Amino acid sequence: xxxxxxxxxxxxxxxxxxxxxxxxxxxxxxxxxxxxxxxxxxxxxxxxxxxxxxxxxxxxxxxxxxxxxxxxxxxxxxxxxxxxxxxxxxxxxxxxxxxxxxxxxxxxxxxxxxxxxxxxxxxxxxxxxxxxxxxxxxxxxxxxxxxxxxxxxxxxxxxxxxxxxxxxxxxxxxxxxxxxxxxxxxxxxxxxxxxxxxxxxxxxxxxxxxxxxxxxxxxxxxxxxxxxxxxxxxxxxxxxxxxxxxxxxxxxxxxxxxxxxxxxxxxxxxxxxxxxx
Amino acid sequence: xxxxxxxxxxxxxxxxxxxxxxxxxxxxxxxxxxxxxxxxxxxxxxxxxxxxxxxxxxxxxxxxxxxxxxxxxxxxxxxxxxxxxxxxxxxxxxxxxxxxxxxxxxxxxxxxxxxxxxxxxxxxxxxxxxxxxxxxxxxxxxxxxxxxxxxxxxxxxxxxxxxxxxxxxxxxxxxxxxxxxxxxxxxxxxxxxxxxxxxxxxxxxxxxxxxxxxxxxxxxxxxxxxxxxxxxxxxxxxxxxxxxxxxxxxxxxxxxxxxxxxxxxxxxxxxxxxxxxxxxxxxxxxxxxxxxxxxxxxxxxxxxxxxxxxxxxxxxxxxxxxxxxxxxxxxxxxxxxxxxxxxxxxxxxxxxxxxxxxxxxxxxxxxxxxxxxxxxxxxxxxxxxxxxxxxxxxxxxxxxxxxxxxxxxxxxxxxxxxxxxxxxxxxxxxxxxxxxxxxxxxxxxxxxxxxxxxxxxxxxxxxxxxxxxxxxxxxxxxxxxxxxxxxxxxxxxxxxxxxxxxxxxxxxxxxxxxxxxxxxxxxxxxxxxxxxxxxxxxxxxxxxxxxxxxxxxxxxxxxxxxxxxx
Numbered sequence: 001x002x003x004x005x006x007x008x009x010x011x012x013x014x015x016x017x018x019x020x021x022x023x024x025x026x027x028x029x030x031x032x033x034x035x036x037x038x039x040x041x042x043x044x045x046x047x048x049x050x051x052x053x054x055x056x057x058x059x060x061x062x063x064x065x066x067x068x069x070x071x072x073x074x075x076x077x078x079x080x081x082x083x084x085x086x087x088x089x090x091x092x093x094x095x096x097x098x099x100x101x102x103x104x105x106x107x108x109x110x111x112x113x114x115x116x117x118x119x120x121x122x123x124x125x126x127x128x129x130x131x132x133x134x135x136x137x138x139x140x141x142x143x144x145x146x147x148x149x150x151x152x153x154x155x156x157x158x159x160x161x162x163x164x165x166x167x168x169x170x171x172x173x174x175x176x177x178x179x180x181x182x183x184x185x186x187x188x189x190x191x192x193x194x195x196x197x198x199x200x201x202x203x204x205x206x207x208x209x210x211x212x213x214x215x216x217x218x219x220x221x222x223x224x225x226x227x228x229x230x231x232x233x234x235x236x237x238x239x240x241x242x243x244x245x246x247x248x249x250x251x252x253x254x255x256x257x258x259x260x261x262x263x264x265x266x267x268x269x270x271x272x273x274x275x276x277x
Numbered sequence: 278x279x280x281x282x283x284x285x286x287x288x289x290x291x292x293x294x295x296x297x298x299x300x301x302x303x304x305x306x307x308x309x310x311x312x313x314x315x316x317x318x319x320x321x322x323x324x325x326x327x328x329x330x331x332x333x334x335x336x337x338x339x340x341x342x343x344x345x346x347x348x349x350x351x352x353x354x355x356x357x358x359x360x361x362x363x364x365x366x367x368x369x370x371x372x373x374x375x376x377x378x379x380x381x382x383x384x385x386x387x388x389x390x391x392x393x394x395x396x397x398x399x400x401x402x403x404x405x406x407x408x409x410x411x412x413x414x415x416x417x418x419x420x421x422x423x424x425x426x427x428x429x430x431x432x433x434x435x436x437x438x439x440x441x442x443x444x445x446x447x448x449x450x451x452x453x454x455x456x457x458x459x460x461x462x463x464x465x466x467x468x469x470x471x472x473x474x475x476x477x478x479x480x481x482x483x484x485x486x487x488x489x490x491x492x493x494x495x496x497x498x499x500x501x502x503x504x505x506x507x508x509x510x511x512x513x514x515x516x517x518x519x520x521x522x523x524x525x526x527x528x529x530x531x532x533x534x535x536x537x538x539x540x541x542x543x544x545x546x547x548x549x550x551x552x553x554x555x556x557x558x559x560x561x562x563x564x565x566x567x568x569x570x571x572x573x574x575x576x577x578x579x580x581x582x583x584x585x586x587x588x589x590x591x592x593x594x595x596x597x598x599x600x601x602x603x604x605x606x607x608x609x610x611x612x613x614x615x616x617x618x619x620x621x622x623x624x625x626x627x628x629x630x631x632x633x634x635x636x637x638x639x640x641x642x643x644x645x646x647x648x649x650x651x652x653x654x655x656x657x658x659x660x661x662x663x664x665x666x667x668x669x670x671x672x673x674x675x676x677x678x679x680x681x682x683x684x685x686x687x688x689x690x691x692x693x694x695x696x697x698x699x700x701x702x703x704x705x706x707x708x709x710x711x712x713x714x715x716x717x718x719x720x721x722x723x724x725x726x727x728x729x730x731x732x733x734x735x736x737x738x739x740x741x742x743x744x745x746x747x748x749x750x751x752x753x754x755x756x757x758x759x760x761x762x763x764x765x766x767x768x769x770x771x772x773x774x775x776x777x778x779x780x781x782x783x784x785x786x787x788x789x790x791x792x793x794x795x796x797x798x799x800x801x802x803x804x805x806x807x808x809x810x811x812x813x814x815x816x817x818x819x820x821x822x823x824x825x826x827x828x829x830x831x832x833x834x835x836x837x838x839x840x841x842x843x
Contacts, residue, residue, distance in 0.1 A: 026304060039366040052467045053527040057366050062409070062416050070307030071415050073346055101412040104369075 028142055029066040034078075034133045036060045036146040043126065045154040051110035056151075059104040063135040063144045075101055077136050084119060085128035085150055093119050096134075113155050117270065123157040123202065159203050160272035161249055164222035164229070167197040167205045167267060171218030173256035175211045183216070191224035203270040212276070214260035217253040220267060220274070231267075244275030307345040309415065314342045316406035316419035322399070323424060325382025327431030330462055333379035335424065341376060342408045342417050349374050350411045357385075359392040360401035360423060366392075373411060382429070387463025389426040396532050399427045432460040434522050434534040440515070441501060442542040445576050445627040448499035453539055456493045460524030460532045467527040476508035477517040477538070484521075499575060505541035506843060509826070512545040547626050548829040548842040549595045549781060550578045556588035556614040558772035564596050565772050566779055566831075567624065568710065570697065576627035581636060581710070581734035582773060586617040592624045592631065595781050595829070596769060602629050619733045638669055638733045639713075643687040645671040647728060651680030651720040658687045661728060669733035674742050676725050681717035684730050684737065694735060707811075707836045708738030727835055729776070736774060740835025747775035748793035748834055753782060754800075755789030757822040765795055768832060776835040783827050784841075788819035791832050791839065801837050808841035 039057040046055070058080060065072035078101075083094040095118045099105065107115065121127045133146035168191065172183030176192040185192075197205035217238055220231040232251025233240040240246075242257045247267070257263060257276050267274040316339035325334040337355050344351050355378060358367040368388045372378035386394075394400035406419040434457045441452050460468055472494055473484035485504075487494065496504070510516030518541055522534035551564025559565055567578035584590065589611035594600040603609030606629025614620075619636040646658035652675060653659060661684075664670035671684075681701055685693035695715030696705020705711075705718045712735050720726075720739070727745035730737035752765030759782070760766050768778035791812060793799040801812035802820045812818070812832075820839070822828075828841045 037365060050467075050527065054466050059364075059367075062413050064415065067307075069304055070345060071309045073307050073410060073412075073414060075412050076414065103413050103416075104367075 027068040029068060031063040031065045031135075031142060031144045032061075033144050034060045034063050034135050034146040036131065036133045036149050038131065038149050038151065041149060041151050043152045043154075045126075046109050046113045046156055048113075048156045048158060051108065051113070051158075053109050055107045055109045055112045057104065057106040058131065060133040060135075060146055062103060065137065065142065072137075075138050077138055077140070078102065079134040079136075080105065081132050081134055082116065082119070083130050084121065085130045087130075089130070089132065091119075095119060100138075110158065112153075113158055116153060116155050117158070120201070121155070123155045126152045126154045128152050157202055157270070159269040161231075161269055163203055163269045166222055167199075167231075168192070168221050168224040169195045169197070169207070169210070169218050169265065170221055170224065171216065171253065171256075173213050173216035173218035173254075175213065183213075184219075185221070185225055185227075187225060187227060189225040196224070197265070197267060203268060205267040205269075207265045209262045210265060211262050212256050212260060214256070215258050216256055218256055219251075219253055220247065234272075242276070244273060246273050248272065310342045310344050310417065312340070312343045314406075314408050314417040314419055315340060316404075316422065318404060318422050318424055321424055322426075323382075323385055324399070324427035325386060325429060327429050327462060330383035330386065330429075330431060331381055334382040334385050335380045336377055337380070337404065337406060337422075338377040339406050339408065339419060344408075344410055344415060346410050348376075352409050352411045352413070353378065354407045354409070355380065356405045356407060357388045357392075357402055357424075360403045362392075364403075364405060383463040385426050385463070386428050387461075387465060389428040390461050390464045390526065390528075390530060391466070393528070394426065394428040395530060396428050396430045399425045401425055429462065430460070430532050430534075431458070431462040432522065432524060432532050432534040433458055434520065434537045436520065436537040436539050439538070440540040441498075442515075443498040443502040443505070443544055445498075445502075445544045448502075448573065448575055449497050451495040452498045452501045454493055454495040455520060455537065457522045457534055458492070460522070460534070461526050461530070464526055469525050471523050472520060473523055474504060474518055474520045477519055479519075481519065481521060481536075489522075499573065501539075501541050502543045502546070502575075505543040506546050509824070510541060510543055512543055515540045515542045517541075546843065547575075547594055547600075549779065550592060550624060550626060551596055552580065552582060552590050552592055552622055554588065554590035554611065556584040556586075556590045557582060563769060563772050564593065566777070567592075567622070570710065576625050577623070578626060579621060579623040581619060581621050581736070583619050583733065584614045584617065584622075584633070586615055587613075589613050590622075594626075597781075602626070602631065606630070636733070639686070639692050641686040641689075641692060641732065643689065645730065645732065646685055646687040647673070647675055647682050648685055649680060649682035649717065651677050651682040651718075658685070660687060661730070667731070670729065670731050672727065672729045672745070674725060674745065675728050677720045677739075678723045679720060681719050683715075683717055684711070684732075694730065694732070694737065706739065708736075708740075708833055708838060711735040711737045729835065731774070734773065738776070738833060738836050740776070740833070741837065744776075744835045744837065748799070750795065751778045751791065751793045751832065751834055752795075753780075753789050753830060753832075754792050755787065755819060757784045757787035757789040759783060765792055768830060777831070777833055779829065779831045781827060782830055784822045785825045786822050788821055790819055791834075791837075793834060803839075810839060812837040812839055 037059050078099040080097040081089050083089045083091050129151055131149045134143055136143045170185040174195050176195055179186050179189055197207050200206050222229050231247045233254050234246045234248045234251055237252035238255040240254050242255050263276045265276055319336040323334050341348050353372045355370045356364055356367045358364040389400050402424050404422040404424055407416050409416040437454050470489050472487040472489050475481045475484040505518055508518055517538050520537045524532045550567045553564045557565050565582050567580040569578055591611055592602040603612055621634040624631040645661050648658050649655055659675055661671035661673035683693050683695045694711040696709045696718050697712055698704040698716050700717040701719035702716055705716050725742050727740040727742045752767040754765045758766045766782050768780035771777035790800050790802040802818035803810050803812050804818045807821055807823055826843045831840045
């Protein structure tokens with residue numbers, strides 16, 4: 001039995017040492033909400049003619065995370081959140097610009113315009129935007145939010161190419177037969193309305209569902225039956241990504257998706273890109 | 278057994294002890310900095326010079342805040358903003374693992390300009406140093422440090438070469454190339470530039486502005502010649518012209534470069550060349566004026582003219598015998614003309630080379646018409662009337678609408694005349710040396726017009742119906758002219774086109790009008806346009822001569838087009 005006492009003593013000692021390890025765990029204590037300051041909160045009208053001019057400068061404070069073992073030395077992740085006023089940073093298209101450790105960001109007019117365009121609000125109309133900073137530790141833990149800064153900003157439409165009045169798809173990838181039988185429209189041919197895009201905003205055209213002949217070529221034209229203007233691939237003919245790529249005026253033929261089925265086609269003149277879904 | 282258990286116990290204890298050493302690592306501790314942080318600057322006033330722009334203009338010193346990560350992992354951000362603006366906008370420069378940092382003259386200059394600084398004037402700024410861990414954690418701010426900075430320009434313009442004698446034989450060749458450096462040293466925003474030139478000694482009071490891109494601008498011999506003559510530099514004599522750059526930054530601040538003075542020796546501006554001789558319509562008494570079809574080739578003159586075979590011609594300048602061109606070039610003998618007919622006569626006044634190309638007058642048995650959507654539709658002919666005195670001239674009073682027109686053999690597109698420039702080019706109207714198959718002539722104002730064309734020469738115009746008769750005398754009159762307001766200085770009527778008048782007249786910087794038949798009822802001017810324009814019959818329409826000089830003056834009494842060329 002005496003021997004058993006020694007064994008119990010040893011096990012107990014082991015447990016005691018084990019418990020010591022649990023006590024060294026570092027715990028989060030508190031943080032201070034960052035303070036977001038913007039160089040100006042006055043109404044702002046962005047102007048294409050001044051696209052390279054300096055615009056707003058955002059700065060925010062470090063949230064001074066504190067832990068049981070002292071001050072924070074870990075990197076801090078910041079997200080500059082931008083949303084339409086009144087959405088409480090909950091809208092589906094809200095914008096988040098991520099930073100690691102940085103505590104300021106300056107925008108040129110064009111950068112700010114392009115960033116705000118992500119909300120897809122009407123251009124040339126004053127819109128109420130809200131900005132705030134979300135600060136987290138690198139594993140996205142213990143988020144803390146800054147004050148909200150509201151600014152009324154008028155954006156401009158910044159398209160890559162002038163937006164045509166109408167847009168059609170033509171070529172063997174498209175379903176409608178053409179008078180010459182090769183799938184490409186002829187000069188003077190009557191417009192095929194099923195291959196006409198719907199303009200869904202000032203810079204985006206869409207066809208919700210169009211049966212595509214797989215693996216065939218196509219082009220986009222502003223006037224059906226008139227080859228004076230067309231939009232094609234920016235690179236070598238038929239070497240584009242079939243599910244979507246960049247376009248330019250007078251570009252080369254696109255190759256369509258390989259599978260024959262109905263697709264939703266979107267053409268965006270703000271980005272100069274199109275997509276098949 | 279006892280010994281055995283004891284041994285086991287000791288071994289187990291040692292094992293546990295060793296195991297515990299492995300398990301229990303010392304937890305790092307990051308005590309917050311408790312050291313007060315402060316900073317100071319080496320000066321409160323900075324006025325750096327362009328030459329020292331890359332040297333330290335200001336040194337900022339601070340203490341070690343003793344962050345737990347050590348000085349090696351500490352960062353010091355020097356923030357600079359406008360005084361009193363609480364750093365809502367700022368420029369920054371970061372330093373690591375050091376207790377002082379320099380701002381160069383260029384850096385401070387850029388900051389001063391960003392925060393409202395004007396070249397040569399002090400602007401009040403303030404600085405603050407933010408100490409932090411390298412990843413911006415645990416920030417500690419210093420007190421605000423005021424500093425006054427005077428921005429410098431450092432904006433220079435150089436001309437290469439700075440002396441040039443312009444050459445009429447190489448009008449398109451580069452004569453002088455200007456180059457300049459970036460204005461607003463250190464400024465990172467948008468800067469736009471323009472080049473200015475001005476008459477020497479006028480301190481750029483009324484500069485001529487030239488748009489530029491990049492950091493160089495080349496001027497051709499022709500451009501430099503025109504610039505120098507425009508500032509009254511005498512031909513064949515070196516005269517200075519001043520150039521400088523103007524830069525404007527996105528905040529609206531303006532900076533001028535140093536002035537670059539270029540000595541230009543211009544060539545004689547020949548702006549009147551005629552052909553004369555018993556073979557010409559004006560015989561040996563009156564020149565038939567040549568014209569320059571391409572303004573970029575000032576040496577090349579031409580005209581279509583009827584010449585009589587077996588007779589002779591010469592070219593001469595300014596309707597005078599001072600400078601003439603004949604066989605072999607300048608000063609040469611009379612040029613014999615072998616056969617009668619229409620010729621395109623060309624002369625290069627720089628080389629003296631001339632040519633005579635015979636032309637065939639097209640046969641138009643159906644007559645001549647105007648057609649186009651400016652006169653009833655394309656293919657709809659409106660006949661003109663053949664002149665009783667010159668079978669190649671057709672005229673008519675026509676009603677035109679806004680649109681385009683061309684001349685053609687009635688009912689026949691195979692023979693048609695349009696303007697010398699492209700379709701609807703402004704150069705095609707109201708008068709031009711037309712050509713077969715030329716560009717559509719755009720009519721911008723509907724109304725009744727006097728149309729005139731010579732199918733042998735291609736020359737045409739659309740004039741005023743009230744001026745459809747040519748005058749016997751036409752002159753320029755006014756206090757700018759040698760005869761004042763009482764006596765006309767008569768111009769010379771073109772022997773091939775009685776509506777065209779020209780002459781070399783010495784004018785002062787006063788006023789003048791054109792007048793026909795010494796009759797004030799037939800006088801024309803324009804108070805707002807000089808040196809090229811269209812005269813009118815309005816009140817108070819005296820032409821204002823901008824500067825004194827000897828001018829080559831042209832006037833078309835039908836279209837009322839005028840030009841004054843020094």
